[in-house]
Amino acid sequence: MMASSQANSRVNSQLTSPVNGPVRAVHSPAGRGLGLGRLFTSHPIAVRVLSLGLFFLIWEIAGRIPISYAFPTFLETLYAFSSLLLDGSLIAAYGSTLQPLVIGVAISGIVGVGLGIVMGLSRKAEWLVAPLFIVLQSAPMAALIPLITFVYGIGLMAKTLAVIMLALPVIVLNGYKAIRNANPSLVAMCRSFQGTRLQQITKVIIPDASPVIFAGLRLGLAAGFIGVILAELLITPTGIGDLITYHRSVANYAEMYAAVVSIILVSTLTLAALEAFEVRVLRPEKKRG
Amino acid sequence: MTESTAPVHAVPRTEGDSAVEVRSICKYYGDIEALRLIDLDFPRGKLTTLLGPSGCGKTTLLKIIAGLVEPTSGDVRVNGKAVTGPGPERAFVFQDFALMPWATVMRNVAFGLELKGMGKAERQSIARHYIAEVGLTGFEDKYPHELSGGMRQRVGLARAFAVNAEVLLLDEPFSAVDEQNRRKFQEDLLQLVEKERKTFIFVTHSIEEAVYVSDRIVLLSRRPSRVAQIIEPKIDRTASPDAIRRDQGYLDTVEEIWQGLKHYVD
Numbered sequence: 001m002m003a004s005s006q007a008n009s010r011v012n013s014q015l016t017s018p019v020n021g022p023v024r025a026v027h028s029p030a031g032r033g034l035g036l037g038r039l040f041t042s043h044p045i046a047v048r049v050l051s052l053g054l055f056f057l058i059w060e061i062a063g064r065i066p067i068s069y070a071f072p073t074f075l076e077t078l079y080a081f082s083s084l085l086l087d088g089s090l091i092a093a094y095g096s097t098l099q100p101l102v103i104g105v106a107i108s109g110i111v112g113v114g115l116g117i118v119m120g121l122s123r124k125a126e127w128l129v130a131p132l133f134i135v136l137q138s139a140p141m142a143a144l145i146p147l148i149t150f151v152y153g154i155g156l157m158a159k160t161l162a163v164i165m166l167a168l169p170v171i172v173l174n175g176y177k178a179i180r181n182a183n184p185s186l187v188a189m190c191r192s193f194q195g196t197r198l199q200q201i202t203k204v205i206i207p208d209a210s211p212v213i214f215a216g217l218r219l220g221l222a223a224g225f226i227g228v229i230l231a232e233l234l235i236t237p238t239g240i241g242d243l244i245t246y247h248r249s250v251a252n253y254a255e256m257y258a259a260v261v262s263i264i265l266v267s268t269l270t271l272a273a274l275e276a277f278e279v280r281v282l283r284p285e286k287k288r289g
Numbered sequence: 290m291t292e293s294t295a296p297v298h299a300v301p302r303t304e305g306d307s308a309v310e311v312r313s314i315c316k317y318y319g320d321i322e323a324l325r326l327i328d329l330d331f332p333r334g335k336l337t338t339l340l341g342p343s344g345c346g347k348t349t350l351l352k353i354i355a356g357l358v359e360p361t362s363g364d365v366r367v368n369g370k371a372v373t374g375p376g377p378e379r380a381f382v383f384q385d386f387a388l389m390p391w392a393t394v395m396r397n398v399a400f401g402l403e404l405k406g407m408g409k410a411e412r413q414s415i416a417r418h419y420i421a422e423v424g425l426t427g428f429e430d431k432y433p434h435e436l437s438g439g440m441r442q443r444v445g446l447a448r449a450f451a452v453n454a455e456v457l458l459l460d461e462p463f464s465a466v467d468e469q470n471r472r473k474f475q476e477d478l479l480q481l482v483e484k485e486r487k488t489f490i491f492v493t494h495s496i497e498e499a500v501y502v503s504d505r506i507v508l509l510s511r512r513p514s515r516v517a518q519i520i521e522p523k524i525d526r527t528a529s530p531d532a533i534r535r536d537q538g539y540l541d542t543v544e545e546i547w548q549g550l551k552h553y554v555d
């Protein structure tokens with residue numbers, strides 16, 4: 001189904017990428033060793049860029065040694081990335097990868113936070129459900145994914161299930177711990193002003209628990225990414241998993257790495273968006289110092 | 290002192306004058322006996338202090354009066370009505386402030402009113418009044434972590450004032466405040482007591498603080514806590530703060546409590 005785009009990428013990979021120029025640009029900020037401490041506190045974004053830059057530089061050097069025939073340089077990967085992006089194959093791949101991911105993470109998020117809150121509030125629900133998720137969280141989920149195919153085949157359903165299996169336990173358990181550890185002093189405060197149980201939950205317990213709940217959602221989202229990629233690699237190659245499998249099979253290592261890096265990129269951006277949402281909606285005080 | 294010998298469940302003679310009556314309160318935490326047969330009356334419009342060593346059960350007694358903790362036996366009456374839980378006629382100021390970190394000063398102060406379902410405009414105008422009263426005008430939109438300890442406790446105080454309760458329960462409100470601010474805070478509290486005409490029940494383990502702010506001091510013994518002594522400092526509170534702290538009555542009372550503590554606590 002992706003024959004044409006794959007043909008294109010094969011051609012692209014033959015081209016050699018430009019070198020030298022940008023390397024110095026990446027290197028130069030590292031020279032300001034003295035101001036590093038101050039830089040770290042005053043420009044957190046600059047520091048992140050710097051640390052990424054260093055990483056890319058080491059990657060570039062390692063790629064040129066070369067460590068292995070199958071290890072492309074950073075710039076080759078960057079070039080492959082832009083060509084995958086331009087010929088539309090990356091976008092097409094994400095079009096199919098994101099489906100089970102979005103559905104799975106949405107279900108895990110809603111069910112997980114809901115279940116976590118109920119478990120945190122009620123001892124009965126805790127006894128009933130907590131052991132299951134504690135076992136699930138420590139189980140080697142990746143090994144269970146092939147089993148899904150026996151029950152749910154190889155379609156969207158199976159992949160969505162793989163995402164849920166990886167994402168749900170950590171979301172549930174974080175939500176439950178967050179609610180259980182809500183500040184008892186704030187709860188007493190709410191009670192002392194005759195807050196109802198519902199007000200106590202919605203106005204005090206959940207906002208107080210929200211940082212940990214969101215930490216669970218971020219971990220769940222990251223696990224969901226792992227789930228969908230595993231499913232695409234282990235069940236049937238589609239989307240980004242197909243892109244990786246294909247380029248590996250034809251030894252287009254730069255394209256393969258570009259596809260892998262794109263996953264990291266997409267998952268990082270999604271996590272940052274989630275964090276921004278949390279700060280904006282639930283914990284405005286974190287915006288300031 | 291008649292309080293400690295008042296018969297259980299009898300209608301107290303001071304009915305009209307007591308905002309809060311504590312009758313035969315005992316409290317066990319498992320095997321630990323925190324309070325033993327506490328009988329106390331808290332006169333209306335006065336500031337009564339519960340003074341005692343750390344861990345003697347002051348917070349426990351205050352929370353029982355607030356309806357936040359159940360006594361093992363005995364009962365508490367507010368305006369003659371038995372307490373079964375928190376009520377609108379009592380407001381609590383917490384030792385650890387208990388401010389919501391995600392809410393601004395304004396929302397924190399208005400929170401008691403928000404829980405009652407009062408409209409936003411109305412509760413904010415009331416909150417603004419009390420924010421001014423505790424001296425925090427201009428800080429309405431700050432978050433608790435942007436304030437000093439003393440300012441945070443002023444927010445807690447304003448929140449308790451805002452619900453217009455008759456009885457204010459303050460649990461070591463100044464313990465997390467540095468010494469300099471503490472004095473200022475004590476002076477401000479005296480002014481607020483004068484202005485608000487409410488019944489204050491104040492917990493502290495500082496003798497000087499107790500004598501400085503109180504109309505009446507209840508000395509509690511070590512656990513299991515009992516009422517050891519009740520002292521009414523005779524101090525002219527119209528004098529300036531510095532004059533009060535040099536007043537002979539003030540100094541004598543501090544000394545008297547020291548002697549009492551030696552006697553009762555050891």
Ligand SMILES: Nc1ncnc2c1ncn2[C@@H]1O[C@H](COP(=O)(O)OP(=O)(O)O)[C@@H](O)[C@H]1O
Pocket residue numbers: 318321323341342343344345346347348349350512
């Ligand atoms: N929730 C609780 N569970 C068990 N013991 C408690 C609890 N709260 C207080 N205590 C015990 O009761 C005693 C009195 O505590 P508290 O009222 O906090 O004293 P104070 O406020 O005078 O320092 C202490 O010994 C404390 O350890």
Ligand SMILES: [Mg+2]
Pocket residue numbers: 347348349384460461
């Ligand atoms: Mg205490």
